[in-house]
Amino acid sequence: MISEKYKQMLQGKSVIRELSEFAAERGKEIGYENVFDYSLGNPSVPVPEEFTQVMIDLLSTKNPAELHGYSPSLGIPSVRRKIADSLNRRFHMDYTENHIFMTTGAAGAVAHAVRCVTQPGDEVLTFAPFFPEYHPYIDLTGAVLKVVPPNTEDFQINFSLFEEMLTEKVAAILINSPNNPSGVVYSSETVQKLANLLRQKEKEYGHEIFIISDEPYREILFEGVDSIYASNYYENTLSCYSYSKSLSLPGERIGYVAVNPACKDSDLIVSMCGQISRGIGHNCPPSLIQLAVAEVVDLTADMTVYETNMNLLYDKLTELGFTCVKPDGTFYIFPKALEEDANLFCRKALKYDLILVPGDSFGCPGYFRMAYCIDTEKVKRSLAALDKFVKIEYEN
Structure with a gap:
C-alpha cells in the first residue's frame, strides 16, 4: 500500500x-x-567567470576519483576549513571545520538543522511572510511549524503576537533574512530584541531555544543595507546557507550548516548531522562542486x-x-x-x-x-x- x-x-x-x-x-x-x-x-x-575557470582547472588537473568519488559524510575537510575561515573573516566568528556540515543546498541544511534541535511534537515558530516549503521541511520531521502573523507595516517581527506563541513547547525559531517573499532584511534592533527575548525564555523554561537562520539570500543586499548575521547576536544559532543565489548555482545543490561554536552541544551537532543523513538519504553532496566553491568562497556573481x-x-x-x-x-x-x-x-x-x-x-x-x-x-x-x-x- x-x-x-x-x-x-x-x-x-x-x-x-x-x-x-x-x-x-x-x-x-x-x-x-x-x-x-x-x-x-x-x-x-x-x-562568476572565476568559478567556470576553477571547474575547468579541476577537471583538467585533478584525479577523477577525487573529483567524482563520494565525499566524507560531513563534507570534504579542506572545503569546510575554507568556509569556516571565510565566515570568520566576514563576521568575526571563531568557526573551525568541525562547525561546518556540507549539504545539498539550503533546503538540505534546514532539513538537518531542524532534526538536530527538535523532538517529535516540538513546535518551531516562523514569521509570516515565509517560504511555503517550510511546512513540509518542518512538519515531516515530526515537529510542528506554527506561523506568527505578519507585521505588514514593515515586515519586521510582530513581537506582541510572537510572545503569545512562544510557549514552553517551542524548541526552535526559523528566521529568513533577507526574506523570501518580502525582500526585507531584519534590522539589528529586531534581531537583538529576538535574541534577548529567547535568552529570557530559555531561563524561564529551562531548555534551549535555537534559532535556525535560513540565509540563502545573505549576499543580495541593496545599497545602504547592512548584513545581519544572526550568530553575532545569539549563541544557540544554526546558520543554513546555499550558494544557489550568491554564485547563481541553484542546479548544483550545494550549501552548509554552520553551527555557532558558542551554542549548546556545538561539538556534537555536525556529527549528529552526519547521522541524520543516514536516515533521510540527504548525504554526501557532490565532491566536484564542494571543491569548486571552496576556491571562490568569498566571491559572488x-x-x-x-x-x-x-x-x-x-x-x-x-x-x-x-x-x-x-x-x-x-x-x-x-x-x-x-x-x-x-x-x-x-x-x-x-x-x-x-x-x-x-x-x-x-x-x-x-x-x-x-x-x-x-x-x-x-x-x-x-x-x-x-x-x-x-x-x-x-x-x-
Missing part, C-alpha cells in the same frame, strides 16, 4: 511551481519572451541587476497605487493586491500574461509576490502590461 501522507500531499502542490509550468506552456503559444513570468526564484545572472529591476518595479507599482514595502535585498517584491482576494487578482493578471504569485501560501492573504530575477529588458516591457492590467481591471 502506498503512503497516504504523501498521496494527500499531491492535492497541495506548490502554487509557485504550478504557475511556472503555466508560464512555460503559455510561452509555447506566444513565445516565452512575451510572458512576463514573475513566478519562480531562479537566479538569472551568470556564474554580479547581482546588481536585481537592484535595478527592483527599482523599476517598485517605482511603477507605487505609481499605480500599490501599497508596497520597498525590498532591502533578494530578488522578490511583495505588494498588496488591489482587491482583498489576491488569488482572484493574480488570475486576472494572467489575461495580460503577467505571472504573479498570490500571497496566501506565504502566510499573507491579500498580497502577491513577484520574483524579478529576469532580464531588465523584459522587466521594462512588463511595465506596460502592468499599467494596462491596472487601468482596465481596476480603474474602469
Whole structure:
C-alpha cells in the first residue's frame, strides 16, 4: 500500500511551481519572451567567470576519483576549513571545520538543522511572510511549524503576537533574512530584541531555544543595507546557507550548516548531522562542486541587476497605487493586491500574461509576490502590461 501522507500531499502542490509550468506552456503559444513570468526564484545572472575557470582547472588537473568519488559524510575537510575561515573573516566568528556540515543546498541544511534541535511534537515558530516549503521541511520531521502573523507595516517581527506563541513547547525559531517573499532584511534592533527575548525564555523554561537562520539570500543586499548575521547576536544559532543565489548555482545543490561554536552541544551537532543523513538519504553532496566553491568562497556573481529591476518595479507599482514595502535585498517584491482576494487578482493578471504569485501560501492573504530575477529588458516591457492590467481591471 502506498503512503497516504504523501498521496494527500499531491492535492497541495506548490502554487509557485504550478504557475511556472503555466508560464512555460503559455510561452509555447506566444513565445516565452512575451510572458512576463514573475513566478519562480531562479537566479538569472551568470556564474562568476572565476568559478567556470576553477571547474575547468579541476577537471583538467585533478584525479577523477577525487573529483567524482563520494565525499566524507560531513563534507570534504579542506572545503569546510575554507568556509569556516571565510565566515570568520566576514563576521568575526571563531568557526573551525568541525562547525561546518556540507549539504545539498539550503533546503538540505534546514532539513538537518531542524532534526538536530527538535523532538517529535516540538513546535518551531516562523514569521509570516515565509517560504511555503517550510511546512513540509518542518512538519515531516515530526515537529510542528506554527506561523506568527505578519507585521505588514514593515515586515519586521510582530513581537506582541510572537510572545503569545512562544510557549514552553517551542524548541526552535526559523528566521529568513533577507526574506523570501518580502525582500526585507531584519534590522539589528529586531534581531537583538529576538535574541534577548529567547535568552529570557530559555531561563524561564529551562531548555534551549535555537534559532535556525535560513540565509540563502545573505549576499543580495541593496545599497545602504547592512548584513545581519544572526550568530553575532545569539549563541544557540544554526546558520543554513546555499550558494544557489550568491554564485547563481541553484542546479548544483550545494550549501552548509554552520553551527555557532558558542551554542549548546556545538561539538556534537555536525556529527549528529552526519547521522541524520543516514536516515533521510540527504548525504554526501557532490565532491566536484564542494571543491569548486571552496576556491571562490568569498566571491559572488554580479547581482546588481536585481537592484535595478527592483527599482523599476517598485517605482511603477507605487505609481499605480500599490501599497508596497520597498525590498532591502533578494530578488522578490511583495505588494498588496488591489482587491482583498489576491488569488482572484493574480488570475486576472494572467489575461495580460503577467505571472504573479498570490500571497496566501506565504502566510499573507491579500498580497502577491513577484520574483524579478529576469532580464531588465523584459522587466521594462512588463511595465506596460502592468499599467494596462491596472487601468482596465481596476480603474474602469
